[in-house]
Amino acid sequence: MNSAKEKNETSRIYLSLLAAAAAPATVISIASSHLGIWIWAFILAFALAAFFGLPLYLLCKRKQWTQWWVSLLLGASIGVFPYAILSLHSLIGSGDRSSTINGKTTHYVINGIPTMAGAIEYIRPLFDVGLLGALGGISAWLVWRYYGFWKK
Numbered sequence: 718m719n720s721a722k723e724k725n726e727t728s729r730i731y732l733s734l735l736a737a738a739a740a741p742a743t744v745i746s747i748a749s750s751h752l753g754i755w756i757w758a759f760i761l762a763f764a765l766a767a768f769f770g771l772p773l774y775l776l777c778k779r780k781q782w783t784q785w786w787v788s789l790l791l792g793a794s795i796g797v798f799p800y801a802i803l804s805l806h807s808l809i810g811s812g813d814r815s816s817t818i819n820g821k822t823t824h825y826v827i828n829g830i831p832t833m834a835g836a837i838e839y840i841r842p843l844f845d846v847g848l849l850g851a852l853g854g855i856s857a858w859l860v861w862r863y864y865g866f867w868k869k
Contacts, residue, residue, distance in 0.1 A: 737857035738763035741849040792854015796846040
């Protein structure tokens with residue numbers, strides 16, 4: 718039978734996963750002015766937290782790396798790396814990619830080689846998802862750290 722301490726730790730982990738998903742999902746739904754997107758953002762954030770965050774948490778706990786800044790950095794990494802890999806196709810490939818706004822053409826890829834504008838277009842969203850990941854990481858850490866604090 719599980720001890721009370723093990724049950725408490727399990728509850729802390731589950732609530733931390735929920736917080737890691739709920740915080741960025743809430744920011745996305747508020748920023749988009751469309752509350753219906755919340756559930757989809759939550760599902761995606763929860764999947765990232767469960768598949769990447771939970772194993773990293775268990776590894777960090779074993780190594781006693783439980784400081785807030787570790788969660789912040791790992792959360793940002795969990796936000797950035799999947800997006801960076803999935804959007805890499807925008808920089809790789811043959812041909813040209815450009816857009817024209819008000820008669821001004823901006824080239825993103827020329828002959829399969831990214832331009833500076835293409836690199837900026839690729840990197841800029843990484844900051845956004847990195848901030849959302851960092852928010853998820855710090856939210857998880859706050860719940861994990863202070864869960865049950867008011868009971869003492």
